[in-house]
Amino acid sequence: MTQNTETKAALVRALKQYGGIFLSLVMLCIVFSFFNPRFMTLINFMNILQQVAVIAIAAFGMTWVILLGEIDLSVGSIIAVAGMVGAQCFAFGMGFVPAIALTLLAGALMGMLNGVLTAKLLLPSFIVTVATMGIYRGMVSLPTNGAPAMIENETWTAIGTESFLGLPIIIWVVAVLFVVNQIALSKTSFGRRAYLTGGNREAAVYSGIKVDRLKILIFMISGVMAAISGILLSSRLFSAQTNAGMSYELDAIAAAVLGGTSLAGGVGTMVGTLIGALIIGVMNNGMNMLSVPYFYQLIVKGLVILIAVWLDVRAKQAKR
């Protein structure tokens, strides 16, 4: 009985929180299936999920950063560096496990540099990550002088191409990372501290939260998530490309903001970000299926983001 009413209350809360954005997603799906009947198929849906995986995972990391009231523009570059680190590991004859470990470590270190510069030198994260975006992007080309590097390790490439229990491995990765991030954010004191610090940094400091450490750790999470995105992307492409992940940081930010993460900090969830990433994925996929020219896609995407965020803001104001 009480169990039942509690579930109901939770459902109402979820509807209030994600209703607007979820409606946008459903409406987009209806519009696309109206123009192309092949859109609303399970196969295409799987396809969308795989395409959106790289953005979604980067967006999970971005959600942490934005929640804290910061921004990470170096995500796209870290994606490219990660692929190149993996490719170089294999070029040096390493196995799969050390290659993965080193790639994740590279992501963590790049994130840590962002965090340390922001927290300890008190530079705005926008400026820091604009700078490191360029630095990391440049570093991708160092080993190959700008040429792409092939990846022939079969375990690595299997991630992006094989299935496990009937589902593509990519989707498993997204699902696991979604659950881990969501739990860490909503159930642990680490997540709570992120919410509190994003809501009021000063009050957090006075309440004994080690804000600098938190900031560095969160930029490291963003770096590691981007590195995982880079692994997925390079495994799908069988190679590390120097221009991989270009401008993906903007899609990741858009996904987080579409999902209700406030750029002012303190507000946001992984559920929202996942829905936001799906909206971006559905738009890309739907318009590709309709052979909409790329420049039109850009315009439409921008407009949809504006409208969706506006609807969401309006709904939240009406609640007050």
Next chain:
Amino acid sequence: MHGSATDTILKITDVTKSFGQVAALKGMRLEVRRGRVHTLLGENGAGKSTLMKILAGVHTATSGEITLDGQAYRPASPQDAASLGLAIVFQELSLCNNLTVAENILATREPRRFGFINDKALVAQARRIVADLGLPIDVTEKVGNLSIAQRQLVEIAKGLSHDAEVVILDEPTSSLSDSEAEILFAIIARLKERGVAIIYISHRMEEIMRLSDDITVIRDGEYVSTHAREEVTIEALIALMVGRRMDEIYPPAVHAVARDKAPVLSVERLTREGEFQDVSFEVRAGEILGFFGLVGSGRSEVMNAIFGMKNASGAVRLNGEVVRFRSPDEAIARRVGFVTENRKEEGLVLGHSVEWNISMAALGDFTGGFGFIRNGAERAAASAQVGNLSIKTNSLDTPSGALSGGNQQKIVIAKWLLTRPRVLILDEPTRGVDVGAKFEIYKIIRQLAAEGTAILLISSDLPEVLGMSDRVVVMHEGAPGATLEGPDLTPETIMAHATGFQS
């Protein structure tokens, strides 16, 4: 000026104002005479603003009679009120920062020529108004470039430029320094000479005693009494205003502090260049050590240094052991708590829930394996604090920003109570809090002291410091002027040390 009844310019009789079921004013009376300053005194929520809004034409009285110069007075709008000869200067600033002082003062009444604003005439007219009031302000300056205090003076000039017969000043000195307040007082004197009646609203008792001719006290929306300034004392006015006597406002200490006990916290020659020098004091378990000083005397800076927010030289001892906190988390780990001065900036995360705010500083206590928060324990603790401190909130999930000032302050205190502090620093704990909540906060502080917490109470409110403290450190320009106790604890000696005029 002769105090005869014929001087009456504004008369309010039996005015009632209801908002729905709630009566904001009941049987309000007020009689203001020409050439006199009439202070309206009452706690926050006593009905002062409602009355002023009726006079300004923002609200209409539900019943009762108001006459201005013998005529029935019922302004339909603030413009209407102004044209009838009543000007009001609100405490909130209503100036446009990107316009000049002249443009602001004469907004909507700019002198025109062929339909265009005549800039020369505008500046000349504004200059006349400003010079007339003796304000040291350049009228061609953009308001955005002025200090807050100067803006307040411009606001006053704007209000007074209407040739009013009655001028209402709502807390005009709240952001003025002493010298700027003097300019205002000079303006008030000049207005009095011209026969203008002034309704003055302020919380600063010294200022009220100096400026007023008459004082009317209101409480809970009702008229209490009117007095000539010479007939009353500050203490009597406070008692009338809050409806209890002074000794009832400040709950008595439960038991005397044992003098022979070793201090919990002792500070020796704490110094930070340019902020404070050679600050030394000690506080024992169960003792309330008051800190009094004028704004800028370095009290908050000293506390920030003890709490690990600032570096300072000198020694801080906790239970005899020298400590040097590099950040607040180290201080909290050693059970030192700090209720900061500005609850909205440093105390609360306004967008987050009451529960999250209460558990914030003791989050580690509610964290189990793998960093998971034990929700049940957290909720139970927050709920207990809400009950204990009678925090009025719809639920534990209500955003703290939705609560009233007094309840917000109690949340900040609850947050620190959960850390079970041995030393609790309270910086202006009752600022902007209504009387009822003030009294409850005093009880909490007494209770904490009775349980053995050493308390540092920083306050600019002299009666509060006197009423609550066992001993008082008076700070003056970054140095402790004196530590007073027993018979030395009088308003006169404290003020003498705070202003540096002690013999």
